[in-house]
Amino acid sequence: MATRHFLHVWLWSIVMAVWASVAHAAPPRAVNCIAPAQPGGGFDLTCRLLSDALAGHDIAVNRRFMPGGVGAVAFNAMINQTPADPATVVAFSEGSIYNLSLGHYGDRGLDDVQWLAALAVDHGAVVVRADAPWRGLPDLLAAVKAEPQRMALGGGGVIGGQDWMRAATMARLAGIDPDRMRFVAFEGGGGCMEALVAGFVAACLNDAGDSQTSIDEGRPLRILAVHSAERLPGALAAIPTAREQGIPLDWPVLRGVYTGPQVPQADVLAWQRLLDDVLRSPAYHDLLASRHLEPMPLTGPRLRERLSRMSQDARTRAVQLGLP
Template sequence: MPRNTPRRQITTLLPFLGLGFGLAITATTLAPPAMAAPDRPECLAGAKPGGGFDLTCRLIANAMLQTKLISQPMIVTYMEGGVGAVAYNHVIGKRATDANLVSAASSGSALLLAQGKFGRYDETAVRWVGALGADYGVLVVAADSPYQTLAELIAAYAKDPTKFPVAGGGAVGSQDWMKGVMLAKAAGHPARDMRYVALEGGGAVLTALEGGHVAIGAGDAAEMARHHAAGKVRILAVMAPERLPGELAGVPTAREQGIDIEWPVWRGYYIGHDVSDDDYRWWVDQFAALSKTPEFEAERTARGLYPFTLLGADFEKKVQADVARFKQIAAEAGM
């Protein structure tokens, strides 16, 4: 159950024939009508313009209008603070019943929820609508590294992790740090044995690798792919269930190499906890229809995302499972 989730109560106002008044009826006996379409569709990005949440909102704003799943342009609004925490609390406290609004989220949101960084609310305080794309984690070495496979790297790392500083584009506890932890665990070492170098973004990780300042880089496929293709770095494994298309088609997954590591960086959406079941279902159904269109595929590809569609109850279970997994990893790391 959510921590202090607002009580669920839906009230509808029925016009009384042609008269200028109405009767408020608590929806214990009368369900609200199914939502035909939002009259003012909106996507809330919990950060400044230009980041991942903005990308996530723009993905559906553009594709849903192109495919005529919405008749009005979707407004994208921004509410920065706490990497989505301020927006999350705003939806819960102010817009829990607003069926016009969906909000952007990512696997990073699940990570922060697991660490208690979204305040007093947990992952059950909203309704998770779906994920419509993903990037995937990658483990990278310099182009002149002696290690050609993930298995070779792990064997060497297992002998002495102090010789293998791992760079990531985020602080301790971030997604890149988590990828490094999974590498350490695969080599039989706890998180505390990892030498983690926190840098500002994937560009800094690439610079550190190319300059020989670190041995391993943890990052995302989209930001590393062209550097791998250009021969500037070598991606040893993608943390995906199957090989990725395009420039990384020749890179094996970690699982192919006998290492059970996956890290999808999903891009998804949630809605207020007290939105009606019918309105929630409307969004799920539209996302399902959208995901099958060529217009959406083009929008997703243009934003550097790979196919990853998970909707409704299946997505809800995914978020809950991610939060539980991240809590376990954090606990094992002493966080």
């Protein structure tokens, strides 16, 4: 009887100790947010968004840049170099999940890291220089159809990645053979915008939020179309959707952060509790509006389920476009 009582007390003490560790864990006061690309573009925007959101919680966010392999270098660094560090997070987007799901990160998969939260949703956009001659998406696509090898389209990722898929799908809808399309792949949206300003590509398949943010900061760019079901609010309200211009293609882009595979569960839960509170606050919604983004508060199992569906969508679209 005494043995059973001792065992009961011992087990209960373990449960309470685990509960206490979870209950009292808190996010670190200084965080490294890795943007797996060059400055500018969507990954940088995600880290800046996280920095602004956590400033009110006295958490300092240091932005770091780790281009390479369109996110593969940062993904592997998180697994091999900082797998248990709760103070390091990496920005991801829909394109990251596409690359991961289509084997562009080698044999890595969704279960190799811990996904913390979706911070916002963006939408694909077609961006040209401010002085470009095309007044709308039909004008641009007509020029591409007439000279597909001269009219270079650019985007972040790789041939066969998300931005290429968007360009190829748009080309098909416009009666253009995707195999004749000239697509230039960049490490991220920031690199494409630099090439666009310099005149090396005719248009970038970037996203609305980071593109309009760059325009706000003075870059000589113009958005021809957004890939959303309806017009976006705020400064983007005057920009017609691709649907309105005869190309029925919607392309929402999730933006979020993940952390290492060995970060203790107590720290992961503490991160998720904090981000749940932040993402639902009125101040955060104002912050999203200033970055031309929309809310998409997802953490925990709901986020993991969304990423699984996204992964399946990537493989389905790859098959439709004839990719291996």
